[in-house]
Amino acid sequence: MDLLEYQGKQLFARHGIPVPDGRPARTVDEAVAAAKEIGFPCAVKAQVKIGGRGKAGGIKIANDEDEARAASDAILGMDIKGFTVHEVWIETAAPQIESEYYASIVFDRGAKAPLIMLSTQGGMDIEEVADSNPDAIATLHVDPLLGFQDFHGRRLAFEAGIDADLVRPVGAFLHQLYGTFIAEEALLVEVNPLIVTPERKVAALDAKVTLDDNALFRHPDNANLRDPSDEDPQEQMAHERGLTYVKLDGDIGILGNGAGLVMSTLDVVAHYGGAPANFLDAGGGSKAEAITSAVEVILSDDKVKAVLFNIFGGITRCDEVANGLIEAFKTLDPKVPFVVRLDGTNDVEGRKILADASLPNVHTAATMDEAAQKVVALAKGEAA
Amino acid sequence: MAVLIDNDTKLVVSGITGREGTFHALNNKSYGTNVVAGVTPGKGGQDVEGIPVFNTFRDAVAQTGANVAMVFVPPRFAADSILEAADAGIPLVICITEGIPAHDELRVYTHLQRTGTRLVGPNCPGILSPGKANVGIIPASFFKEGNVGVVSRSGTLTYKIGNTLAQAGFGNSSIVGIGGDPVPGTSFIDVIELFQADDQTELIVLSGEIGGDAEERAADYIAEHVTKPVVAYIAGFTAPPGKTMGHAGAIVSGSKGTAVAKAEALEAKGVRVGRTPTEVAEIAVEILGG
Structure with missing residues (x-):
C-alpha cells in the first residue's frame, strides 16, 4: 500500500524524523483553518499518489488567508495525471534550503536485504541521477539480523560526499529512517529532498512510503489509512470480496485460479488477438460463492463483451466452480457469452454439472488455446 | 532419483490439525508419502487418522526421525514455525502458506543461510516426485x-x-x-x-x-x-x-x-x-x- 505524502510524514514524525509542521484538509474551509493555525506563508500541496505534482500546478504558496482559499479551491478536485485530488496538505512553507539531498531504503528482493541509498543530488528524479551519474549515489545493504549500525551512516555519508559537519546528523537521520522502515514493515521509504537548512539542520521535505499489505494485521493504524476512493470501483469491489483483481483496458473478462495461470491466460488471449479486460485470480480453494462473487465483479465492467473461465483444479475443485457459475447465472443473468475450460480436480464432475445445466451462451473448451480462440471470436461478435 | 523428496522422505506437518492441513497431509499420505508426524502446540499426544501429533518439532524429530517439514499454518505464525523446524535440525522445510509478511520472510531467509536448513517456498504448491512422494498441494494424479x-x-x-x-x-x-x-x-x-x-x-x-x-x-x-x-x-x-x-x-x-x-x-x-x-x-x- 502506497501512502500519501502527508501520511508518510506523519509516520516519520512518530519515529522522530524531522518534518515540517502541517495539517491535512479535505475542504476549502478546512484548508483555510489549517493555514491560519500553521501561519503564513504556507504551502498548499495536492495529495495524490503520483509524481510531478509541482509541474501540474498541485503545489502553491499562500501568503495570506485569501491566497490559501484561492489555492486550495484551485487544487481540491484538480485532476493530476488521472488522479483526482481529494485532500490537500497545508504545510509550513519550506524554510530556506541550502542543499537538497536524497535518501531512501528499499526492500531489495534481488539481494534479499534492505538497501540504503544516499546522494547529494536530491530534488530531482533519482532514476535520472542513477543513469547519468551513478557514482553520485552511495549504496549499502544492511544485514537484516544485524540491523543499522552507526558506521553504516558514516560510510554512506562519506561515500556520498556529504559535508563533514553533516556526516553525523545525516547518519542519525538514516538510522531513524531505517528504524521506521523496520518498525512499520515498509517496502520503501524515500525522502526527496532531504533538505539542509542554513542552520545546518536536516529535515524530510517529502515522504514516499510503501507498506507491506501482508503485514498490516500487525499495524492496525496503518491499515486504516487505506483510501477506497482512490481505487478503481471494480478493484474496490474485488478487494472487499477478497479477490485479486487488476483492471485492464480490453473487453474480455478473465477468471482463473492462481496468479501464474491467470497471467498465462491473459498472454494466450492476447496471443490470439484478444484484449483482456482484467486479471482476476479467484485464489486457491475457491468455493462456489467466491466464483459467483467474482463473476459479478467481472460483469460490473460494462466494457466486457465475453468472459473466459480458465480453471486448473488443485485445491480448487472444478465442481465447485461449475456450481458457482450456475449460481451466478441465476442471480446475475449475464448477457455476454462465456467460455469455460475446466481441468484438474473433479473436472469430469464439473463438466457434467455444466452440461446438465445447459446455461445459455456458455461454451466449453478442452484446451487453453481452444478456449482463448473461442472467446476472442465471441468478443468480436463472431461464432465460437 | 528425483530431487529433494523421494522414498526416504519422512514428513512432519505443522498445522496438521487445521482443516487444510489435515486434508493435504492425508492426501500426501494416501499418495504414498511417509507422513510420520504432525505438530500442533497443545495437541501433543493426539493423532490425525493414525499420524501422531507432537507439541514441538523437537519432539517430533526425536520420536520419529522426521527429515522434511511441511508448514501449513496461517501467515502470522508461519515464520515462527519455519524457524522452529530449522531449530529442530530438519534439513528441508516446505512452506505452503501464502501471505507471510515480507520482513518475516527476510529474517527467516537470512537466518537459514547460516544453518543447514533449506526452505522451499513460502507461497508455493510444494514438491512432487511422481511415484515416490508428494509434499504439498500439487494434484498428483495428473x-x-x-x-x-x-x-x-x-x-x-x-x-x-x-x-x-x-x-x-x-x-x-x-x-x-x-x-x-x-x-x-x-x-x-x-x-x-x-x-x-x-x-x-x-x-x-x-x-x-x-x-x-x-x-x-x-x-x-x-x-x-x-x-x-x-x-x-x-x-x-x-x-x-x-x-x-x-x-x-x-x-x-x-x-x-x-x-x-x-x-x-x-x-x-x-x-x-x-x-x-x-x-x-x-x-x-x-x-x-x-
Whole structure:
C-alpha cells in the first residue's frame, strides 16, 4: 500500500524524523483553518499518489488567508495525471534550503536485504541521477539480523560526499529512517529532498512510503489509512470480496485460479488477438460463492463483451466452480457469452454439472488455446 | 532419483490439525508419502487418522526421525514455525502458506543461510516426485514418473505445464514449486543445480513470471553450468507496468523484470522459450524426440 505524502510524514514524525509542521484538509474551509493555525506563508500541496505534482500546478504558496482559499479551491478536485485530488496538505512553507539531498531504503528482493541509498543530488528524479551519474549515489545493504549500525551512516555519508559537519546528523537521520522502515514493515521509504537548512539542520521535505499489505494485521493504524476512493470501483469491489483483481483496458473478462495461470491466460488471449479486460485470480480453494462473487465483479465492467473461465483444479475443485457459475447465472443473468475450460480436480464432475445445466451462451473448451480462440471470436461478435 | 523428496522422505506437518492441513497431509499420505508426524502446540499426544501429533518439532524429530517439514499454518505464525523446524535440525522445510509478511520472510531467509536448513517456498504448491512422494498441494494424479524436471514460481501454472507434458507422453522426475513471494527460500538456480546432478532428469522446464531478476540470473547460471536441455516459459507478457499481478513478486517496474526482457535473457543464453504452455510442451517433445 502506497501512502500519501502527508501520511508518510506523519509516520516519520512518530519515529522522530524531522518534518515540517502541517495539517491535512479535505475542504476549502478546512484548508483555510489549517493555514491560519500553521501561519503564513504556507504551502498548499495536492495529495495524490503520483509524481510531478509541482509541474501540474498541485503545489502553491499562500501568503495570506485569501491566497490559501484561492489555492486550495484551485487544487481540491484538480485532476493530476488521472488522479483526482481529494485532500490537500497545508504545510509550513519550506524554510530556506541550502542543499537538497536524497535518501531512501528499499526492500531489495534481488539481494534479499534492505538497501540504503544516499546522494547529494536530491530534488530531482533519482532514476535520472542513477543513469547519468551513478557514482553520485552511495549504496549499502544492511544485514537484516544485524540491523543499522552507526558506521553504516558514516560510510554512506562519506561515500556520498556529504559535508563533514553533516556526516553525523545525516547518519542519525538514516538510522531513524531505517528504524521506521523496520518498525512499520515498509517496502520503501524515500525522502526527496532531504533538505539542509542554513542552520545546518536536516529535515524530510517529502515522504514516499510503501507498506507491506501482508503485514498490516500487525499495524492496525496503518491499515486504516487505506483510501477506497482512490481505487478503481471494480478493484474496490474485488478487494472487499477478497479477490485479486487488476483492471485492464480490453473487453474480455478473465477468471482463473492462481496468479501464474491467470497471467498465462491473459498472454494466450492476447496471443490470439484478444484484449483482456482484467486479471482476476479467484485464489486457491475457491468455493462456489467466491466464483459467483467474482463473476459479478467481472460483469460490473460494462466494457466486457465475453468472459473466459480458465480453471486448473488443485485445491480448487472444478465442481465447485461449475456450481458457482450456475449460481451466478441465476442471480446475475449475464448477457455476454462465456467460455469455460475446466481441468484438474473433479473436472469430469464439473463438466457434467455444466452440461446438465445447459446455461445459455456458455461454451466449453478442452484446451487453453481452444478456449482463448473461442472467446476472442465471441468478443468480436463472431461464432465460437 | 528425483530431487529433494523421494522414498526416504519422512514428513512432519505443522498445522496438521487445521482443516487444510489435515486434508493435504492425508492426501500426501494416501499418495504414498511417509507422513510420520504432525505438530500442533497443545495437541501433543493426539493423532490425525493414525499420524501422531507432537507439541514441538523437537519432539517430533526425536520420536520419529522426521527429515522434511511441511508448514501449513496461517501467515502470522508461519515464520515462527519455519524457524522452529530449522531449530529442530530438519534439513528441508516446505512452506505452503501464502501471505507471510515480507520482513518475516527476510529474517527467516537470512537466518537459514547460516544453518543447514533449506526452505522451499513460502507461497508455493510444494514438491512432487511422481511415484515416490508428494509434499504439498500439487494434484498428483495428473503426473507420472519420467525424465522432465519442472521448477516453477507459480502453482496452477506448474500443474498446467506438467499436464500438457503428460498429455504429450512425458513424465516428471520432480516438480518443484518455489513460490511467487519476494523472498523465496530456494531459487531457480538452486533447483536447476539439483536437476543437473539428478540422473533421472534429462530435460529441465523452468516456468517463470514477471518481476525480479531470478529468471535472468538463472539464464546466466544455465549458460555456465548446465549441460542438460532447458525449456522456459514466462507468464505476464500482457501485464501492465506498476501493477501487482496476484503474486507479491509479480510486479513490473520500469523495463527490468518484464516478460520480454526475461525471455530475451534466456534466449540469449540458448534457452528456448515457449510463448504458451502448449508450445513449451511441443519444444520439450521435439528435444526429447518423442
